[in-house]
Amino acid sequence: MINPVKGTHDIMGKEANGYNDIVYVLSSVATLYGYKEMETPILEHTELFSRGTGSSSDIVRKEMYTFLDKGDRSLTLRPEFTAGIVRSLISNKLYADGNYPLKYFYHGPVFRYERPQTGRYRQFHQFGVEMFGEDSPYADAETIIMALHSLYALGFKNVVLKINSLGDEETRSAYKEALKAYFAKHIDDMCSDCHERLESNPLRILDCKVPSDHELALSAPKIADYMSENSKNRFATLCKILDENEIEYEVDSALVRGLDYYSEVVFEFHYASDKGEALGALGGGGHYGGLVKELGGPELCGVGYAFGIERLYSLLTELGIMNHEDPSIDVYIVPIGENCLQKAMTIALEVRSLGYLTEMPLSNKKVSAAFKAASKKGASVALTLGEEELANGQLKMKDMETGEEKVIDIVNIEHELDEHFGAHECCEGEECHCHEGHCSCHEE
Numbered sequence: 222m223i224n225p226v227k228g229t230h231d232i233m234g235k236e237a238n239g240y241n242d243i244v245y246v247l248s249s250v251a252t253l254y255g256y257k258e259m260e261t262p263i264l265e266h267t268e269l270f271s272r273g274t275g276s277s278s279d280i281v282r283k284e285m286y287t288f289l290d291k292g293d294r295s296l297t298l299r300p301e302f303t304a305g306i307v308r309s310l311i312s313n314k315l316y317a318d319g320n321y322p323l324k325y326f327y328h329g330p331v332f333r334y335e336r337p338q339t340g341r342y343r344q345f346h347q348f349g350v351e352m353f354g355e356d357s358p359y360a361d362a363e364t365i366i367m368a369l370h371s372l373y374a375l376g377f378k379n380v381v382l383k384i385n386s387l388g389d390e391e392t393r394s395a396y397k398e399a400l401k402a403y404f405a406k407h408i409d410d411m412c413s414d415c416h417e418r419l420e421s422n423p424l425r426i427l428d429c430k431v432p433s434d435h436e437l438a439l440s441a442p443k444i445a446d447y448m449s450e451n452s453k454n455r456f457a458t459l460c461k462i463l464d465e466n467e468i469e470y471e472v473d474s475a476l477v478r479g480l481d482y483y484s485e486v487v488f489e490f491h492y493a494s495d496k497g498e499a500l501g502a503l504g505g506g507g508h509y510g511g512l513v514k515e516l517g518g519p520e521l522c523g524v525g526y527a528f529g530i531e532r533l534y535s536l537l538t539e540l541g542i543m544n545h546e547d548p549s550i551d552v553y554i555v556p557i558g559e560n561c562l563q564k565a566m567t568i569a570l571e572v573r574s575l576g577y578l579t580e581m582p583l584s585n586k587k588v589s590a591a592f593k594a595a596s597k598k599g600a601s602v603a604l605t606l607g608e609e610e611l612a613n614g615q616l617k618m619k620d621m622e623t624g625e626e627k628v629i630d631i632v633n634i635e636h637e638l639d640e641h642f643g644a645h646e647c648c649e650g651e652e653c654h655c656h657e658g659h660c661s662c663h664e665e
């Protein structure tokens with residue numbers, strides 16, 4: 222037996238339905254804010270992430286699935302989406318007509334060589350958005366509000382929004398110097414990763430999960446004391462917009478996010494339950510000033526976020542919100558004998574084209590076995606094709622719930638099925654042509 226790769230998981234049944242529902246809700250909300258879908262390749266040149274995501278990030282330092290292809294190119298399975306979306310923006314010159322802001326949403330698998338644990342996989346799925354070309358706290362605020370709107374649309378109630386500002390270049394370089402001086406005094410007691418972080422990006426130390434390092438980080442200098450006037454004003458404006466829209470948030474000065482490209486505001490969404498906290502953030506993001514230029518594009522800022530679909534699904538299931546069973550089938554076709562199989566296939570196609578979920582045996586089966594399959598799959602109607610009925614252009618239609626059976630003319634299939642599903646599902650006896658759970662009989 223070949224086992225799945227460690228940290229990966231198969232998605233099927235309720236979970237697959239749940240993922241589709243989540244993506245549907247998140248895409249619908251993003252569409253309301255003017256976002257368009259973008260799909261970029263899972264495979265990118267490694268350089269995209271080492272330059273884009275940043276060489277001091279944990280992701281690039283130790284979590285990427287990188288390999289040489291047969292042409293000796295170093296390729297990487299995307300560990301995050303933003304760098305790829307920016308690459309696409311540049312490759313396709315999407316910025317060329319100056320029609321800003323540009324807004325994209327995306328979803329798909331992401332790969333990180335992390336230690337698998339609850340809520341943490343090596344292949345997981347994200348849904349995210351990126352907005353380009355609007356350097357304003359209003360763009361940041363709209364992005365945060367859209368993320369919250371999305372979480373509420375999914376059914377979450379107690380979402381905790383944490384925000385922080387990493388300031389502009391000027392702020393960050395002054396702050397990094399201060400952190401370097403502070404941590405240098407303690408470095409002998411710190412973990413080996415922090416030794417490296419001290420040189421490459423001391424901001425990362427604030428993120429360290431080693432308890433003693435975390436303890437030291439609590440007393441480290443605070444970025445607010447190094448903030449440039451511009452960044453201070455920008456963050457104050459953002460907070461004011463959130464206040465005016467009655468959005469609750471916590472300012473968390475230790476929030477730095479794991480990727481190197483962020484500047485100004487960064488934010489995360491947590492779910493307020495003990496179990497929820499243990500899973501980590503539902504999602505997070507922030508503003509980035511220099512990434513588009515760094516990757517060879519124009520001076521264009523961006524702001525965006527990504528949610529982890531596994532975490533959303535797991536919490537929504539815990540809350541009893543996600544419980545989407547596979548749909549039961551509407552019609553099962555029962556051919557009697559090999560000769561009727563071919564005609565059954567034609568009728569199945571016709572019935573599907575009417576919008577009914579339809580199945581049939583795909584080899585010659587006993588009638589009793591076909592009926593067994595029909596009830597196992599929860600079919601509402603069985604259509605039996607026998608040679609005698611077929612010769613008369615007829616078939617038998619059985620209501621699988623009541624057991625009632627009648628002979629109908631094949632030319633009347635649409636009418637008969639509409640009548641069955643209309644009366645059965647929506648209108649308690651009234652004749653109508655509604656099906657798939659939607660009743661329009663009483664609409665004006």
Ligand code: AMP
Binds near residue numbers: 335505530
């Ligand atoms: P990031 O790209 O690191 O900002 O992550 C965004 C979101 O993706 C997180 O808030 C999580 O919900 C999710 N996520 C990140 N890493 C993992 C992982 N290893 N397994 C499952 N979900 C993850």
